[in-house]
Amino acid sequence: xxxxxxxxxSPGRPELVTSEYPQRRPRWIELTTSADxxxxxxxxxxxxxxxxxxxxxxxxxxxLQLAIPENTMLRPEFFNRxxxxxxxxxxxxxxxxxVVGLVYYVVPLQIGARTTALPRLGxxxxxLWAAGAATLYSSLIFTPPESxxxxxxxxxxxAFAPSNGADVWLGSTGLICLGFVCFAVNMIATxxxxxxxxxxxxxxxxxxxxxxxxxxxxxxxSVVMLGAITMLMFxxxxxxxxxxxxxxxxxxxxxxxxxxxxxGAYMLIVIAAFGAIAEIVPTFSRKPLFSRxxxxxxxxxxxxxxxxxxxxxxxxxxxxxGWSYFAMAMAMLAVIPFGLVLFNLIAxxxxxxxxxxxxxxxxxxxxxxxxxxxxxxxxxSAVGVAWQLQxxxxxxxxxxxxxxxxxxxxxxxALHYWFPxxxxxxxxxxxxxxxxxxILAGLNLSFFPLTLAGLQGQVVDAYKFYSDTGxxxxxxxxxxxxxxxxxxxVLALANVVLSxxxxxxxxxxxxxxxxxxxxxxxxxxxxxxxxxxxxxxxEPLRDIRDAIARQGAGGGEKATESQPVA
Amino acid sequence: xxxxLLTLALAAAPxxxxxxxxxxxxxxxxDDLNTLYWITLIVVVALIxxxxxxxxxxxxxxxxxxxxxxxxxxxxxxxxxxATGVLAALAAATFVVxxxxxxxxxxxxxxxxxxxxxxxxxxxxxxxxxxxxxxxPASQSANPLEITATGQQWLWRYTYPNxxxxxYQLVVPVDTSVQLDLVTTNVVHxxxxxxxxxxxxxxxxxVNHAWxxxxxxxxxxxxxxxFSGAAYAADRIEVSxxxxxxxxxxxxxxxxxxxxxxxxxxxxxxxxQTP
Numbered sequence: 001x002x003x004x005x006x007x008x009x010s011p012g013r014p015e016l017v018t019s020e021y022p023q024r025r026p027r028w029i030e031l032t033t034s035a036d037x038x039x040x041x042x043x044x045x046x047x048x049x050x051x052x053x054x055x056x057x058x059x060x061x062x063x064l065q066l067a068i069p070e071n072t073m074l075r076p077e078f079f080n081r082x083x084x085x086x087x088x089x090x091x092x093x094x095x096x097x098x099v100v101g102l103v104y105y106v107v108p109l110q111i112g113a114r115t116t117a118l119p120r121l122g123x124x125x126x127x128l129w130a131a132g133a134a135t136l137y138s139s140l141i142f143t144p145p146e147s148x149x150x151x152x153x154x155x156x157x158x159a160f161a162p163s164n165g166a167d168v169w170l171g172s173t174g175l176i177c178l179g180f181v182c183f184a185v186n187m188i189a190t191x192x193x194x195x196x197x198x199x200x201x202x203x204x205x206x207x208x209x210x211x212x213x214x215x216x217x218x219x220x221x222s223v224v225m226l227g228a229i230t231m232l233m234f235x236x237x238x239x240x241x242x243x244x245x246x247x248x249x250x251x252x253x254x255x256x257x258x259x260x261x262x263x264g265a266y267m268l269i270v271i272a273a274f275g276a277i278a279e280i281v282p283t284f285s286r287k288p289l290f291s292r293x294x295x296x297x298x299x300x301x302x303x304x305x306x307x308x309x310x311x312x313x314x315x316x317x318x319x320x321x322g323w324s325y326f327a328m329a330m331a332m333l334a335v336i337p338f339g340l341v342l343f344n345l346i347a348x349x350x351x352x353x354x355x356x357x358x359x360x361x362x363x364x365x366x367x368x369x370x371x372x373x374x375x376x377x378x379x380x381s382a383v384g385v386a387w388q389l390q391x392x393x394x395x396x397x398x399x400x401x402x403x404x405x406x407x408x409x410x411x412x413x414a415l416h417y418w419f420p421x422x423x424x425x426x427x428x429x430x431x432x433x434x435x436x437x438x439i440l441a442g443l444n445l446s447f448f449p450l451t452l453a454g455l456q457g458q459v460v461d462a463y464k465f466y467s468d469t470g471x472x473x474x475x476x477x478x479x480x481x482x483x484x485x486x487x488x489x490v491l492a493l494a495n496v497v498l499s500x501x502x503x504x505x506x507x508x509x510x511x512x513x514x515x516x517x518x519x520x521x522x523x524x525x526x527x528x529x530x531x532x533x534x535x536x537x538x539e540p541l542r543d544i545r546d547a548i549a550r551q552g553a554g555g556g557e558k559a560t561e562s563q564p565v566a
Numbered sequence: 567x568x569x570x571l572l573t574l575a576l577a578a579a580p581x582x583x584x585x586x587x588x589x590x591x592x593x594x595x596x597d598d599l600n601t602l603y604w605i606t607l608i609v610v611v612a613l614i615x616x617x618x619x620x621x622x623x624x625x626x627x628x629x630x631x632x633x634x635x636x637x638x639x640x641x642x643x644x645x646x647x648x649a650t651g652v653l654a655a656l657a658a659a660t661f662v663v664x665x666x667x668x669x670x671x672x673x674x675x676x677x678x679x680x681x682x683x684x685x686x687x688x689x690x691x692x693x694x695x696x697x698x699x700x701x702x703p704a705s706q707s708a709n710p711l712e713i714t715a716t717g718q719q720w721l722w723r724y725t726y727p728n729x730x731x732x733x734y735q736l737v738v739p740v741d742t743s744v745q746l747d748l749v750t751t752n753v754v755h756x757x758x759x760x761x762x763x764x765x766x767x768x769x770x771x772x773v774n775h776a777w778x779x780x781x782x783x784x785x786x787x788x789x790x791x792x793f794s795g796a797a798y799a800a801d802r803i804e805v806s807x808x809x810x811x812x813x814x815x816x817x818x819x820x821x822x823x824x825x826x827x828x829x830x831x832x833x834x835x836x837x838x839q840t841p
Contacts, residue, residue, distance in 0.1 A: 154752060316791075317767045332657040333657055339656075340650060340653065353636045354625065367621055385606050387765055388760060391756060459799075
């Protein structure tokens with residue numbers, strides 16, 4: 001699949017025009033059998049947005065139960081099932097797949113690839129993920145998992161979770177992680193081999209670089225999680241003793257392995273959001289990203305340090321205080337790259353001419369909320385502080401500030417930004433703004449009271465709290481906030497659905513971007529690009545615009561029809 | 567937005583400082599954890615405020631206006647190094663301070679003058695173990711009062727040095743250095759009484775340790791803090807701090823009551839009745 005040798009300004013119409021051929025089969029058959037990265041990416045994005053709605057419903061139901069003290073609306077088992085489903089849905093079915101979908105759609109376009117390196121593996125990734133999701137929700141017919149967000153053995157071992165709910169959790173998470181590994185392998189190979197001529201690693205757009213870091217990270221942590229899942233499956237089904245403390249195994253082993261995954265996934269989501277924001281902020285400030293090398297290096301450091309800090313979730317366990325201090329050191333060192341990324345994003349705005357359209361608005365909100373969440377996480381990475389605050393709603397609040405900020409605000413920023421490329425239509429601007437402010441208000445209204453409730457010692461994952469603990473007011477406000485947040489999410493999703501049909505038509509390059517995806521038509525044809533320029537800098541489209549401007553000024557040869565530039 | 571809310575909360579701080587801090591400490595280790603909490607809170611709030619103020623002022627100042635051409639600045643090595651330096655200093659300072667106060671919280675304070683004295687022969691066990699570890703302890707002159715806390719679904723059981731035990735309610739003497747040996751009979755349970763300093767997990771197959779020295783008589787409530795299944799939310803903890811004399815009366819009474827109950831059962835079995 002070597003791209004044809006093409007110069008920046010070779011005239012004439014390409015000979016191969018597949019986009020004008022009529023489709024041979026109905027659209028849904030095309031879609032479900034497609035191995036095209038754009039179709040798979042779209043299905044990942046669509047699916048993850050559907051599960052966002054489901055996770056929101058589950059969260060609102062749990063908040064409804066916790067609206068008043070000692071509520072009896074939901075039975076404890078039912079609450080625990082909701083909790084387990086929510087955790088799996090939010091992480092494995094919404095946040096990571098949204099990252100995967102965006103990366104899978106956008107990054108091949110950004111690097112000027114006409115396909116991915118291993119398209120069938122990418123297809124397998126999606127269908128494994130879909131099978132995992134179907135497995136999880138088919139358990140509603142039987143017994144859903146009820147061992148919590150992270151099912152720690154022995155709570156998830158056969159003795160304490162005899163129902164097949166735990167097996168369903170393991171099966172579905174296993175399928176999904178296998179899908180993530182397939183995706184990661186394909187993406188790593190694509191990024192390694194299919195970059196456009198001249199597109200060196202250092203010239204990758206920020207999102208493509210975040211995808212490079214993120215896919216390596218996702219591949220690594222998914223394999224670790226698969227190992228843990230396999231061991232627990234052995235324990236549950238064929239009398240394994242990996243996590244049986246009495247028989248020479250160790251329940252702490254699960255905690256180590258699973259926290260590597262969850263910490264790494266957290267970092268992946270934040271890295272992807274930073275990558276997308278680092279595309280949006282320069283585009284809408286009409287300035288290059290400030291110190292892109294520092295940002296690129298910081299993303300790598302976040303992946304490494306953030307994942308190495310997995311034991312920050314285990315300060316209360318008997319792991320030896322030295323290991324706790326090690327995790328604390330890693331978590332606190334991660335402040336440097338986190339801070340540098342935020343610093344450079346804000347420095348990019350300085351001296352710019354900022355247009356605040358919906359993508360930029362979401363990106364700015366994401367920066368603010370991620371900063372709040374990460375600062376909270378920094379405080380709780382101190383061992384002594386974590387002894388008081390770990391597993392309280394304070395920890396939930398920090399995590400959700402950072403992850404709702406990254407996955408929902410950052411995800412919607414990316415969606416608003418690339419939606420025109422994916423569909424040829426722009427997402428509705430005013431509905432986008434309304435949904436942004438609603439989400440922002442709901443996020444703060446929901447999670448700031450939980451910060452205060454956590455300080456009073458309210459624990460997370462509990463199906464009720466008592467009226468004598470002084471947290472009733474906080475919980476009521478948090479429940480109201482959850483409804484506002486849910487309303488904002490519904491508005492944002494409604495915006496997506498409505499804009500699919502009636503959005504304003506967009507051209508190749510609605511925002512004035514600088515990377516290669518804006519060279520392709522919107523939506524791109526099956527082969528993405530008719531012609532590819534030789535990449536001479538990290539802003540190839542800017543080079544093309546400059547070249548055209550020079551030609552126009554010099555009265556030279558005009559750009560021809562085959563040069564689809566803005 | 568979050569910064570605004572946090573500032574509001576800070577402004578309201580004099581009204582009730584414990585709205586934005588964990589419950590008031592009643593043990594030396596909880597004191598240290600509380601101090602560390604306030605230091606990190608300042609760092610956290612400062613970071614949030616700095617980022618959000620910088621963001622907002624950039625938004626306000628550098629909007630698109632007629633005639634404004636964006637400056638095409640690409641990088642500044644000096645400013646990157648400086649930012650890295652500031653962040654590294656911040657990280658290092660927070661790290662050192664955290665270690666200092668965490669270590670202080672782990673150092674078990676000796677029993678005070680009003681506490682249960684070691685000579686009263688109620689103290690057994692291997693001696694003090696470092697908090698947060700399962701390694702064997704260095705010998706110390708004044709052994710703490712050692713109580714075994716056993717996590718169960720969904721009730722804590724406390725075994726006192728004389729063999730007596732109690733459920734749900736832990737009774738300890740005031741001003742006495744108490745060491746809890748945390749074990750579990752089933753799943754992972756977290757022992758968490760904020761006023762007495764932090765949460766520690768009882769993990770199957772391991773012994774974890776926590777300590778405290780309550781400075782006032784009274785009742786302190788806490789809860790299990792690691793998700794443990796169906797009745798997790800109902801798994802609360804109550805620590806009743808009493809005078810040494812009351813404590814000794816309590817464990818003696820518990821022991822004799824337990825003994826009486828056992829005797830009755832034994833009699834019933836011997837006399838042919840099924841209990």
